[in-house]
Amino acid sequence: MTLLKAEGITKSFRTGDIDTLVLKGVNLVLEPGEMVALSGPSGSGKSTLLNILGLLMQPSDGALSFMDKPMSGLTDKQLSAIRNTHYGFVFQFHHLLPDFTAMENVAFPAAAPAGGISAEIRDRAKMLLGRVDLTDRIDFAAMRLSGGQKQRVAIARALMNKPELVLADEPTGSLDRENSARVMALLREINHEDRTSFLISTHDPEIAKCCDRQINVVDGRIA
């Protein structure tokens, strides 16, 4: 089974009368358990590609399949359900919900569809926070955590629903060197232990080196 397959993906944005072609026929395959770096300079189309692969944006053209199932023609509700159960997201800025605790933030993706934080959800959220070394911050409000801690909470949240694929957009972009290294080590560990696939968008060669393989995006194409 192929985890993710993109064929001839194009994406253009219209500003006034001008069409800007950002992706120009991208082909890409991701296998289960792979940790892949998506690298390239700023403006190369990495983030747009990541959004399309993460089902957050529709391509202008091309075909996308996830776990061998075509993703075209699905409703917003169906796409949301797939994102919730099979995907995890980590962004450059943690984007935690500031009015909730670390545990609640981690539990959120499972609690919302379930209608509440059950004992099972709570236990898993606590286990994940322990895994990212934040056991002592479980009941801390998200806004009281440091930058590195917030990003680790975001990683734990991405893993809450045991996703097959985690998409990370510059996950260390807002962190210092020490925290960057810690986060990458954590992602690698999760990849090894859980066989969770990672697609990490980065322009940092050091981060790219940590991955199994590297895909370069240059001017909207895979180089």
Place this chain on the structure above:
Amino acid sequence: MLFALRVAFRYLTANRVQSGLLIGGVALSVIVFVFMTALIRGLALFLTVQTTGQIAHVEMEPPRRIAEVMGPDARFAAQPISTFQRQQIRNWQLMVDQAEQLDHVVAVVPEVNGNGFLVRGTAVAPIALQGIDPSQIDAIIPLSKSIIDGSADLSTGGLLIGAELAEDLGLRAGVPVILRSDRGIERLIPVTGIFRIGLSNVDRRVAYLSIAVARPLLALPNGVTSVSIKLDDPALAPLIAEQLKRQLPLKVTAWQEKNRNLETALESQGRTGNFIQAFALIAIMISIASALLLTSVRRRGEIGIMRSFGISRGFVASVFVFQGVIIGLAGSLIGSALGYRLCLFLSEGITGPDGGPLLPIAPAEGGYVLVIVLTVVGSAISAILPAQAAARLDPVEAIQQ
């Protein structure tokens, strides 16, 4: 849904100042609603009590019969003339007994009524004569309480007249006056008492006397001209009147039929109140909608991130609708409680010059259940627009911002 409620509650408690102001605004509008409702209903109640306290709630009269005075051949008459025959209820005791059997009837008063004049020297004043049983003097109008000179005891064969009539003729209690009935019968009768009930047409026009004295004056030895009925609840008058109409061959009239102007005035007042209530409700809805729209803009990033990890549009929308419902419920409960306290204070705490309440407000009639239901429903409806705006957010755009 429960988790959406929890998220909504957390959002509201996270920004206590804004939520507090919002709930305070709703509560203020609810206070206006409660105050206006209690005032309008209190005023209606006051006017109704004032009116019904001084009139019969149901009146029974003989059916109208038109007597032909001229013959059928009108060729020899300038005009065909009709007039009403002298009308009376002959078997009135039977009617009184039957009326007394009905629920809610507290008094049944047979009356002998007619017209006449009071003559004092050269001064002559037209009067409406009402002959009643002296023991039932307060059954329809609380006359005893309204006496300002003399007494209300009609058993001595005297006359009770209104203060304005007494002033017109220069009369006071104990002074005799000539009473001339519309049957041309005259008698010198002493004024037993002078009353002031506050209704000019009664204080200037009506004279009460014992039914025994009235009978010979009005040439009605046996029958009565009407039977007045007092009820424990004036609102039931049309119902009781209908019941009596079915049972008795009489013309039966409820007080509402004779006071159409009051009913029209109360209806107009009620409509004015409805407008004010509607405006208060619109103010509530606009304040909630605008505040939640601002919240949805401020929380764009959070909504975007929720949508990215697969939280449905329905969940996001329900968080905002729940916020509206919580604000509406809290505001309406607080506003209702404060509104009730305010109405209670105005009704009992501040008195006018006469010792009565300054405002005819009815604290129990504030429409509390109505305002709570309307506010909660209105708040939920006003939250729909911001909820839709939040649910439609493009997660990519929201996260990038």
